[in-house]
Amino acid sequence: MAFWWASQGSNYPAAIAQGSLWTCVNVNGRLPQDRALLQQIRPGDIVFHHYREYLRAVSTASSRYREASRPPDYPTEHENLDDGWQVDVEPIVTDLQLHFSRVAELLPHGKPGPLNKNGVPQQKYLSALTTEQGSALLRELGLLDSVDTDDDHGVGTEWPIAATDVAGWTARRVEQTALRLSLFEGRTDGECGICGRTLPASLLVAGHIKPRALCTDAERLDFPSVAMLTCTLGCDALFENRYITVDSSGTIVPGRASEHPAVAESVSALAGLRCLAYTEAREVYFNAHRDLTFVGVGNSTVAASVAL
Numbered sequence: 001m002a003f004w005w006a007s008q009g010s011n012y013p014a015a016i017a018q019g020s021l022w023t024c025v026n027v028n029g030r031l032p033q034d035r036a037l038l039q040q041i042r043p044g045d046i047v048f049h050h051y052r053e054y055l056r057a058v059s060t061a062s063s064r065y066r067e068a069s070r071p072p073d074y075p076t077e078h079e080n081l082d083d084g085w086q087v088d089v090e091p092i093v094t095d096l097q098l099h100f101s102r103v104a105e106l107l108p109h110g111k112p113g114p115l116n117k118n119g120v121p122q123q124k125y126l127s128a129l130t131t132e133q134g135s136a137l138l139r140e141l142g143l144l145d146s147v148d149t150d151d152d153h154g155v156g157t158e159w160p161i162a163a164t165d166v167a168g169w170t171a172r173r174v175e176q177t178a179l180r181l182s183l184f185e186g187r188t189d190g191e192c193g194i195c196g197r198t199l200p201a202s203l204l205v206a207g208h209i210k211p212r213a214l215c216t217d218a219e220r221l222d223f224p225s226v227a228m229l230t231c232t233l234g235c236d237a238l239f240e241n242r243y244i245t246v247d248s249s250g251t252i253v254p255g256r257a258s259e260h261p262a263v264a265e266s267v268s269a270l271a272g273l274r275c276l277a278y279t280e281a282r283e284v285y286f287n288a289h290r291d292l293t294f295v296g297v298g299n300s301t302v303a304a305s306v307a308l
Contacts, residue, residue: 001044003048003133003134004127005035005050005126006125007050007122008049009075014073016059018031019090020088022084022085023084034127037125038065038126039062039085041087042061043060043064044217046136046138047059048134050121051122054096057093058096058143060178060221063087065086066135069083070083071086090110091223092177092182100115101119107133114127144159180201182224187233188201189201192230192231192235194237194270195273197233197278205229210284210288211289214288225282225285226282235270238267238270241256242256242293243270246290248286250278252272254267254271
């Protein structure tokens, strides 16, 4: 996972609405280095969008680059420069107004970053950011909590494995943030996909239907379908531990058996209810959850013992 800064011009409103980053060669037939970086963007990378003095949006890349004609509403002064390359992005948030003066306090000045030596955004399309720089912007925007350095394994330590741990931690936190933003759609509360209760966001988890560890990269980026909101009042734990699952009709059914009366009582209270999160698009992920919950043996069904 990588972090990128995109300085965009008058096409920004159309580009962010379309979910596109596009470029072509210049009038001299060359692809400048800042535009060639488009070919290095990978699905899951985070992109910060700057437009007219402000950081306006954050998105995740959902494709690698491909050959593409100039998208609609991308202005040009040269009609023969309409063939180029495009990367698709999925906006996480688009109503930001973080002024570059504040960005200049968070990011280093001068090459190779997006700011010149005076801390002003340069006239260059794309810039690569380090994990630490991307995390700093996400924290400032309220999209990523501060790194817990209580165990001295945080950014800047000299422990051999620290950088890998922090990078992995950051990527996972960014993905979780994107999932929550996608599912809450700007609301401060939501409905538990299992019990149906409307609860504050602090009591809801953006949980993967198919366990994240078993998802492909493409599935992990399928934010609208791969996850659902489940409450911390019991539903999330019951579903995560496969004490309940959802059948092909969208009905909640018992899963693994439990010898604990309290667990059995909680399962009984939910069994037979309609799963509010069930949709046709999510069926493939609910099916994966069922496959993990039950393993058919002849005509009998036994609980799966998959360690995740």
